[in-house]
Amino acid sequence: MSKEKTNKNETIEEELEVVDPVEEEDVAEAVSLEEEIISLKQDIENLKNDYLKTFADTENLKKRLQREHETARKYRIxxxxxxxxxxxxxxxxxxxxxxxxxxxxxxxxxxxxxxxxxxxxxxxxxxxxxxxxxxxxxxxxxxxxxxxxxxxxxxxxxxxxxxxxxxxxxxxxxxxxxx
The missing domain is CATH 2.30.22.10 (Head domain of nucleotide exchange factor GrpE)
Structure with a gap:
């Protein structure tokens, strides 16, 4: 029976090697990708905010120039x-x-x-x-x-x-x- 037990143990060990547990390098790479995704999402948010600020500034400039033009036209004489x-x-x-x-x-x-x-x-x-x-x-x-x-x-x-x-x-x- 001991021989049978030894064969069973070897079979279990072989099966465990086939399953191949997740290696530390894969975990580190997954964590690195998660951090990169978070960083890219933050960059997108910052770019959206910059765009909205620039758009608002452009609209304000447009309105101010329109008012100045109307005033200049009104008082041109x-x-x-x-x-x-x-x-x-x-x-x-x-x-x-x-x-x-x-x-x-x-x-x-x-x-x-x-x-x-x-x-x-x-x-x-x-x-x-x-x-x-x-x-x-x-x-x-x-x-x-x-x-x-x-x-x-x-x-x-x-x-x-x-x-x-x-x-x-x-x-x-x-x-x-x-x-």
Missing amino acids: QSFATSILPVIDNLERALIQDTSDEAFREGVQMIYEQLMASLKAEGVEPIEALNQPFDPNIHQAMMMEEVDGVEPNIVVQELQKGYMLKDRILRASMVKVSQ
Whole structure:
């Protein structure tokens, strides 16, 4: 029986060798692959975040440039209108003068009206100041004077017209205000 037992033991040992247990190298390689997969997943997540941040930055830049373009378009005439205001002032002074040449006066009046109509079409409007409450945002007080029958802080005289371009002030009105 001992011989039989010995043969059985040898057969079992041979079978165990055929099954070949998992070697340490295979385990190490599997662990290494798992770590690489985790690392690659983290890289993908980082790249997604970078993409989303870049996309958001691009959208914000696009919106900002659009707003700047609209503002530039809205106020494109501002520098021209500011430079033409002294011409308007001189035309108004010319119209105030007494002259015997009525044709000359009519010519100046027509030029003034055409210029004002062109500026109005672009959004330039004179600021109404006379007999209005003083507003430091649109009026520049040059003098104060007590005027009988007029409430305090009312514009009693306009020394120089002010103008607005849409919702911006091109030039504040120079005014005399009641005390």
